[in-house]
Amino acid sequence: MQNNLKKKILNYDIYFDKTGVLFIEQTKTIVLADLHFGKAKSLNLSGFQIPPYDIKETLYKLKKVIEIYKPSRIITLGDNFHDKFSILNMNNQEIIELNKITETVDFKWVTGNHDKKLFSKDKIGGKFFNSFQDNDLSFKHIKSKNNSKDSFEFSGHFHPKTIIKINNSSYSYKCFVVSRDFCILPSFGHFTGGIDVKSKVFSDIIDENTFLIILGKTKIAQQKVI
Amino acid sequence: MNKINLPDKFHFFLKKRGWTLFNYQKDFIEEVQNNVFKRYLISSDTGTGKTITLFLPLLIDHLEKKKSKIIYISPLKSIISDLFENLNKIVSDLNIKIRVGKRTGDDSYIYKKKQIENPEEILLTTPESLALMITRKEVDHIFKSTTYLAIDELNEIINTKRGDQLALAISQIINVNKKIRIFASSTNIQNFKYLSNWVSFKKKTKIITNKLLKKIKVDILVLKNMPDYGHSVDHALGEIYDIIKNKKTIIFVNTRAQCEILYKNLFLVYPDLKIGIYHGSLSKNIRMETEKKFKVSDINCVVSTSSLEMGIDWKNIDKIINIGAPKSVNKIIQRTGRSNHQYNSISESLLIPTNKFEYLECVALKQLIFSKKYDRILEKNGAKDVLCQHLLLISCHSSFSEDKIYEIVKSTFPYKSLSKEDFHEILSFIHHGGYALQNCKDIKKLKKLNNGKFVIKDEHSKRNILMNAGTIIDSSNIKIKTLKGKVLGTVEESFLNSIKEKDTFIFAGLTLVCLKIKNDEIIVISKTKKSKKVPVYWGGSMPLKSNLSEEILRILQDKKFSKFPHEIRKFLLKQKKMSEIPTKNKILIEKFPYQSGEYIFFHTFLGRETNQTLTNFLIDYLNKKKIFTINYILNDYSFGLFFNGKINIQKEDLKFFFKKEFNNVNFLNTALAKRIFKEIALISGLVLKNNIYTKTRKNFINCDLIFDTLMKYEPNHIILKITAEEINNYFIQSSQIYKIKNLNFFFKRLSEVSEFSKSLIMEKEKTKANEIL
Numbered sequence: 001m002q003n004n005l006k007k008k009i010l011n012y013d014i015y016f017d018k019t020g021v022l023f024i025e026q027t028k029t030i031v032l033a034d035l036h037f038g039k040a041k042s043l044n045l046s047g048f049q050i051p052p053y054d055i056k057e058t059l060y061k062l063k064k065v066i067e068i069y070k071p072s073r074i075i076t077l078g079d080n081f082h083d084k085f086s087i088l089n090m091n092n093q094e095i096i097e098l099n100k101i102t103e104t105v106d107f108k109w110v111t112g113n114h115d116k117k118l119f120s121k122d123k124i125g126g127k128f129f130n131s132f133q134d135n136d137l138s139f140k141h142i143k144s145k146n147n148s149k150d151s152f153e154f155s156g157h158f159h160p161k162t163i164i165k166i167n168n169s170s171y172s173y174k175c176f177v178v179s180r181d182f183c184i185l186p187s188f189g190h191f192t193g194g195i196d197v198k199s200k201v202f203s204d205i206i207d208e209n210t211f212l213i214i215l216g217k218t219k220i221a222q223q224k225v226i
Numbered sequence: 227m228n229k230i231n232l233p234d235k236f237h238f239f240l241k242k243r244g245w246t247l248f249n250y251q252k253d254f255i256e257e258v259q260n261n262v263f264k265r266y267l268i269s270s271d272t273g274t275g276k277t278i279t280l281f282l283p284l285l286i287d288h289l290e291k292k293k294s295k296i297i298y299i300s301p302l303k304s305i306i307s308d309l310f311e312n313l314n315k316i317v318s319d320l321n322i323k324i325r326v327g328k329r330t331g332d333d334s335y336i337y338k339k340k341q342i343e344n345p346e347e348i349l350l351t352t353p354e355s356l357a358l359m360i361t362r363k364e365v366d367h368i369f370k371s372t373t374y375l376a377i378d379e380l381n382e383i384i385n386t387k388r389g390d391q392l393a394l395a396i397s398q399i400i401n402v403n404k405k406i407r408i409f410a411s412s413t414n415i416q417n418f419k420y421l422s423n424w425v426s427f428k429k430k431t432k433i434i435t436n437k438l439l440k441k442i443k444v445d446i447l448v449l450k451n452m453p454d455y456g457h458s459v460d461h462a463l464g465e466i467y468d469i470i471k472n473k474k475t476i477i478f479v480n481t482r483a484q485c486e487i488l489y490k491n492l493f494l495v496y497p498d499l500k501i502g503i504y505h506g507s508l509s510k511n512i513r514m515e516t517e518k519k520f521k522v523s524d525i526n527c528v529v530s531t532s533s534l535e536m537g538i539d540w541k542n543i544d545k546i547i548n549i550g551a552p553k554s555v556n557k558i559i560q561r562t563g564r565s566n567h568q569y570n571s572i573s574e575s576l577l578i579p580t581n582k583f584e585y586l587e588c589v590a591l592k593q594l595i596f597s598k599k600y601d602r603i604l605e606k607n608g609a610k611d612v613l614c615q616h617l618l619l620i621s622c623h624s625s626f627s628e629d630k631i632y633e634i635v636k637s638t639f640p641y642k643s644l645s646k647e648d649f650h651e652i653l654s655f656i657h658h659g660g661y662a663l664q665n666c667k668d669i670k671k672l673k674k675l676n677n678g679k680f681v682i683k684d685e686h687s688k689r690n691i692l693m694n695a696g697t698i699i700d701s702s703n704i705k706i707k708t709l710k711g712k713v714l715g716t717v718e719e720s721f722l723n724s725i726k727e728k729d730t731f732i733f734a735g736l737t738l739v740c741l742k743i744k745n746d747e748i749i750v751i752s753k754t755k756k757s758k759k760v761p762v763y764w765g766g767s768m769p770l771k772s773n774l775s776e777e778i779l780r781i782l783q784d785k786k787f788s789k790f791p792h793e794i795r796k797f798l799l800k801q802k803k804m805s806e807i808p809t810k811n812k813i814l815i816e817k818f819p820y821q822s823g824e825y826i827f828f829h830t831f832l833g834r835e836t837n838q839t840l841t842n843f844l845i846d847y848l849n850k851k852k853i854f855t856i857n858y859i860l861n862d863y864s865f866g867l868f869f870n871g872k873i874n875i876q877k878e879d880l881k882f883f884f885k886k887e888f889n890n891v892n893f894l895n896t897a898l899a900k901r902i903f904k905e906i907a908l909i910s911g912l913v914l915k916n917n918i919y920t921k922t923r924k925n926f927i928n929c930d931l932i933f934d935t936l937m938k939y940e941p942n943h944i945i946l947k948i949t950a951e952e953i954n955n956y957f958i959q960s961s962q963i964y965k966i967k968n969l970n971f972f973f974k975r976l977s978e979v980s981e982f983s984k985s986l987i988m989e990k991e992k993t994k995a996n997e998i999l
Contacts, residue, residue, distance in 0.1 A: 043927070044669045047690050049659040049912050050932055052669070053939040166994055170723045173999060190935070191927050216999025 003068075005213060005220045009183075010136055010152055015069070016213045018220055019061055020174055020186040022154075023069045027134065030069055032062075033077035033156025034187035036114065037098075038086030043191075050191070055094045057190040062101065074105050075132060077156035077185060078112025078141030087120045095123055102126040112141035112157060143182055143205065152181055158201060159187040161194030162212055162223075172196075176213040177205065177225075186215065197225060230256045233289040239320050250436035251279050258283040258407075263432040267380075267422045268411045270436030272536075272563030273573065276411040277309065278316075280376040283409075284348065287373075288322045294373035297349045299356055299392065301383045302536055303330050306350045313348060324348060329355050342368070353383065353392040354696055360398045361622040361692065369402045374409060377425070379536060381412040381556075384424055385603055385959065387697040387909065390612040393424065393638040398620060400427055401634050413556065414439075416602045424639040441572040442562045444595060446579065446588045448791045455989035457484060457580045459549050460491060466547060467496050469576070470527040473544040477529045478561050480550045480768065482507055486732045488549065489529045493735070503735045504530040508715040512734055532768070535560050546575035551584040551862070554771040555594045556601040581985060582797050583863055587770075589790075590777035601771055606955050608640030610648070610948045614656050614910035618682075618691045621656075621672050625681035628653060651944045653680070656911065660944050671911070693916040699905045705747045706733055714738075714750070722748075769960045770833035770862045779810045779831055801981040806972045813969055815880060816983055818976040823856065824873050827866040827983040835961035837865040839898065843891055845995050847883050848875075855995035864986050867995070877973040888966060893953045894937065894946065902956060903949045904929040912945060 004015040004023075013025040021032040040054040066074075081087060090098075101107065102125030109115075109128045121128065132139040136151045143155040163172045174186035174194055184205070187194065195201055197212060206225050214221045230252050240246065247255075250270060257263065270276050280298065287294040300306055306328050313326045327346030329338060331354065341349075345368045351359075359365045375396065383389040400406060410425045412418075422431040451461045457480075459466070469475060479485045482505045489503045502516040502525040513533075519525045520540060528534065535557070543565045552558045562575040577592075579585040594600075613635065620626060632649050635641050654660045657680065659669035671687050672680045682688045704722060706714045714734045722743065725731065729740050730753060738750040787795045801807060808814040814829040830837060837860045844867065845855045853875065855867045893899060907913045907929050936943050957963045974980075979987065 044659070047671070047687060047914060048927070049655075049669050049671070050927060051661055051935050051940060051943075052659075053935050056939065057935060164999065165723045171999070191931060193928065214999060219999050221999055 002219050005222065007178075007213075012137070016176055016220065017065065017069075018215050019065055020176075020188045020215060021065050022176070022183070022185065023071065024137075028070075028072040029134075030065060030071040030074045031077065031139065031154050031185065032065075032074070032188040033185035034079045034112075034159060034189055034192055035076060036079055036082045036187065036189035036192045038089055039082040039189065039191050041089045042082045042086065054190040055090060058188065059094065059097050059101075061188070061190070066101065066105070071105055073108065074101075075108045075139050075154075076110055077139060077154060078110050079114040079156065079187075080109055080111070081115055081118055083114065084117045084119055087118060087123055099125045108132055108139075110139050110141055143184060149181070152183070154183050154185065156185050156187070158184055158205075159192060159194040160184055160197050160202070160212075161186065162197050162214055164214075174215050176215075177202070177210060178213060179207065179210040230259070233286060235289050235320060236286060239316075242319070248274065248436060248438065250434055250438075251275070251282060254279060254434050255282055255286065257432055257434065259286075264407050264429045265422075265425045265427070265431040266407075266409045267418065267425050267431050267433045268409065268436075269414055269418060269421075269433065270411070271440040272413055272560050273440055273566075274436055274438075276413075277305070277378055278312075280378065280409050280411060281313065281316075281348070284324075284374060285316070285320060285322070288324055288347070289320065295345070295347050295349070295371055296374040296376060297351065297356075297368075297372050298376045298378065299351055299353060300378045301353065301388065302379070303332070303352055304533075305378070305536070306330055306352070309350060313350075326350070329359070331355065345371070353388050353395065354698075357391050357395045357616075357619060358692065358695060360395050361619045361695075363623055366402050369399045369406070372399075372403060372406055374407050375399065377408070377410040379412065380410040380421055380424070381415055381603060382536070384421060385606045387609050387612050389424075390608040390640050391616065391697050393608065393640050394613065394616040394635065397427065397634050397638045398623075400637070413560065414600055415556065416600050420603060420605050426639065428637050440563060442559060442595070443572055443574045444558065444562060444577060444592055445575075446577045446585070446592065448579075448585070448793075450793065452579065452585065452793060453581050454797075455581050455985035457481075457550060459488060459578060459580055462578050463491065463495055466492070466578070467499070469545060469547065470499065470501070471496075473526070474523075474542055475527045475545045475547060476534060476540075476543060476561075476564055477527065477547040477549060478534070479529065479531060480553070482531055484549065485529055485531050486735065489735045490732055490737075492529070499527065500525040501527045501529060504528050504534055506531060506533045507717055508734055509713045512714065532557070535564070540564070544574075546573070548575055548577045550578070550580050551587040551770075552577065552591050552774075553587075553768045553862075554601055554774065555591060555599065557768070558591060559595065559600075581989075582794055583861075583985065585794055586778050586781065587774065590774055590781055593781065594773060594777055599773060599777075601773065604959055606640070606959060607643065607951075608638065609909075609952060609955070610652055610944075611906040611910040611952070612697055613641065613644075613649075614652055615695065615697070617653060617656055618671065618911055619695060621680055621682040622688050622691060625675055625679040627677075627679045655944045662940055690914055690916075691911065694908070694911065694914050697909055699908055703746060706738070707747050707749055709741070709749060709751055717748075769835055770831075772833075772962050772965075775831045775833060775862075775962065776810060779808060782807050783809060797981055804978075805974045805976055805980040805982070808972065811969055813971045814982070815877075815971050815973045816976055816980055817875070817974070818979055818983070819872075820868070820979060820987070823868055823870045825866050825868050825979075825983065825987075826873075826875060827864060827980075827986075829864045829982050831863050832962040832965065833960075834860065834862045836963045836966075837861070839896075839957075839961065839963055840966070841865050841867070842896060842898075843888065844883060847887055849996070851879075857992040857994050859986055859989075859992050861986060861989070864982065866983060866986060868992065880971070880973070884966060884969065884971075893957075894950060896953075898956070899949060899953055900930050900933055902952050903933045903945075906945060906948055906952060907932065910945065910948070 004017045007014050015023040021030050023030050035058055037055050040050050040052045043050055107126030109126050110132055111128055111130060138151050138153045140155045142157045160175050160177045161172050162175045163170050177184040210225050212223045212225055214223055254268060268276060268279060284294050284296045310326055310328050317324050325346040326348045327341055328350040330352050342364055408425055412421050418433055422433050425431050449462055479488060485505050492499060492501060502519060504513060504516050520528055546562050546565045548561055562573045565573045577588045579588050636644060657672045670683055673683045674680055704717050704719055725740055727740055730737055737753045739753050740748055741751055742749040787798045805816055806814050808829050816827040818825055841858050841860055848855060853873055856870055858867045908915055936946055
């Protein structure tokens with residue numbers, strides 16, 4: 001069982017973890033994208049009786065990752081809450097657990113399209129940013145069209161996944177989309193789906209330098225896209 | 227002996243048509259006229275006029291100027307349009323004022339609306355449409371004025387989820403109209419008791435049997451060049467041609483892929499033939515065109531899957547050809563009955579086995595027909611996901627109280643032993659999701675009124691429920707379209723995995739080039755150039771029935787195989803000499819080196835489903851022992867696992883697996899569980915296929931993920947309980963896995979491949995045992 005894949009980007013050692021987060025060793029930072037807290041609740045309201053355990057499961061996964069990497073900083077890349085009522089709809093237990101995490105590490109929320117006009121933001125710890133720059137690393141929700149050449153950009157939003165076909169059945173896996181100057185992270189939240197990297201959305205993003213880091217069940221594999 | 231009073235007009239009508247009534251039909255009319263019973267079950271062979279019998283009481287009523295109405299329910303939509311025409315003719319011949327109406331998914335909204343205001347005397351419908359009718363208060367008056375409720379081909383749906391749905395719908399109708407009389411028809415099966423109980427709804431059922439059996443003749447074509455493996459009939463094309471060139475024939479095959487390939491091959495070799503193709507994936511237009519052509523003899527042979535087994539009454543069919551293994555006795559009787567669809571003629575069919583195993587199956591089948599050992603329909607309890615849907619549906623009609631509905635539901639046979647606790651749990655689930663988590667008030671679909679009754683929450687929930695009603699989870703939703711936009715038919719989603727742009731494949735008898743794959747469409751262009759590369763698609767494969775597999779093993783006990791033709795005898799003797807022949811309670815396990823590794827083969831004769839399940843568990847079990855399977859192959863009779871290099875598996879290991887380990891397997895931890903869960907999630911309304919908010923057909927959330935979440939956080943949730951029940955049910959109905967506990971086995975170490983194993987190794991594409999990532 002392989003848990004992560006180490007890569008050198010600029011001068012940083014970066015671990016791509018099988019849960020979909022990445023860890024930057026030099027700055028002791030965990031980066032993760034698209035938590036979508038409260039997605040189940042939001043769907044419940046539109047008639048889906050799906051089990052309302054997404055927040056619990058996402059927090060559980062997050063705590064596990066923290067135990068392993070012991071970060072001093074966590075940066076989220078937006079779409080942290082599924083809709084503007086999500087914090088209101090969280091129960092006390094969930095808020096207490098989330099704040100335990102935001103208190104122990106330097107927690108930076110980069111906000112995304114889902115996080116606009118959030119109600120009761122003040123209930124949650126950590127600091128909110130539109131985007132965040134740390135020396136030559138930048139953190140955004142949606143990948144910018146023209147990134148400045150000297151920096152490397154981390155973003156989320158697209159929930160990349162890839163589909164592998166074996167024996168007439170297909171398996172889909174979440175993946176990182178990595179290129180020379182950017183990396184798009186897979187979604188971390190429970191119940192968050194994905195978009196196939198072969199779909200139109202990615203056609204402007206993927207070029208000959210792009211590769212995928214695929215998160216399999218037992219292995220993490222690197223693969224060229226084109 | 228049968229003296230019944232029939233109106234003169236009716237006698238005249240029979241004479242004019244050249245018909246005479248069977249004794250069973252007279253019995254039925256008499257019984258209905260005596261009015262002692264409220265429920266009737268008619269059993270008779272295919273092609274003996276069962277369907278029309280159901281209408282006789284109504285026709286006679288009207289000739290005698292008594293007003294009565296009937297609702298007729300058929301599991302097949304295709305029967306209905308045919309029957310509609312037939313009944314209209316009969317009614318006009320009899321010169322009585324009855325209107326015939328139908329109500330199916332194909333009929334227009336406006337027509338259905340008018341029908342509610344002014345219902346016809348005869349209403350033809352399907353279980354699905356009936357289930358929607360009970361959601362509307364304004365339909366109640368139709369049920370109130372109905373005299374008879376007729377269910378055709380009950381044996382086809384009795385132990386399916388559609389049957390459960392129908393039983394529940396009927397219980398609601400009886401609640402509205404206690405006087406309604408119920409007729410049901412069935413072909414001959416072994417256990418009538420089940421059917422008569424099902425029809426009873428707490429009243430006594432009168433069984434009316436046609437003792438006059440239809441004469442059928444079944445032959446097996448044995449050719450010297452019968453292949454050892456595969457499912458191709460190329461070796462018999464000449465023989466087929468000789469039959470079909472001047473006889474009206476239907477050729478039945480088992481899978482749609484076989485259907486396409488045979489059609490294409492016949493057409494290539496004998497371009498002078500007038501043949502057509504018919505299977506469930508083809509669009510309605512194409513199927514109707516074929517029907518029409520066959521009726522007017524533009525074509526005189528149709529290659530078809532099971533779709534043509536029932537319903538459409540095609541006259542003057544001389545012969546039935548059945549390619550491949552038959553899988554079930556009733557199926558072949560049904561198919562054979564298609565020819566000479568009149569009572570006094572002999573129906574003939576020819577079985578053409580495509581390999582030696584299939585030959586054995588054909589012989590076993592002939593034996594069973596000869597000794598009149600029909601299939602047993604296995605009883606099952608009503609599926610609870612269907613009950614979830616039913617409760618949602620009736621909450622759209624009006625508010626209901628828990629106790630009252632519980633009593634009504636219990637009056638149906640499938641749900642007779644439903645406990646009050648289970649019912650309460652199901653109601654809680656559809657009321658508010660049934661999750662232990664406290665703050666789940668938002669999940670509500672029903673609202674509880676002050677008087678304790680339940681009713682649908684709002685108009686939006688109602689529309690969602692009605693849009694998602696139904697118990698058939700149709701996986702074939704990828705449209706095959708031409709450039710001009712004509713829909714040729716639909717295929718399963720899994721077909722997309724085996725095809726890419728510019729590939730050619732055959733469909734609807736055409737060679738097609740795939741131009742573009744959109745989300746749920748494959749755009750194609752027809753091509754005349756021959757192409758060898760034919761990605762085919764499966765679907766429509768049927769489980770091997772338990773009585774048939776036992777019979778095969780029984781006939782294999784003949785020591786010298788003297789009754790078999792030469793080629794088969796040689797094949798069996800060689801197998802016996804090299805290895806062994808399995809018996810009823812003893813499966814054969816063979817271990818032998820093959821290329822760079824070793825194979826372990828299990829000759830179980832227990833059907834594909836059982837073999838698949840055993841394969842999955844065995845691979846898991848061996849993985850735990852650090853023995854890794856590379857790939858596997860399986861079919862109805864056997865399965866084999868392939869390993870790299872030499873492996874150390876002893877008889878004792880396997881014995882431990884079958885006797886101990888297998889009994890402790892948690893079936894919820896299997897891929898099968900996820901498949902069954904998905905179906906339950908859709909039927910019970912846990913997830914919605916069609917949502918008025920999003921208007922997309924895609925599910926929001928992967929069902930597997932929901933399953934895993936429930937397993938982790940709420941393992942006792944009602945939906946998981948239902949899943950466990952349905953897995954069990956699935957094993958009982960379509961696989962023979964319950965036999966495993968009592969099995970023993972021969973364990974043979976061989977130095978080379980045995981005859982039995984060879985045919986499977988040659989035939990099948992191997993499947994990778996473990997995910998590569």
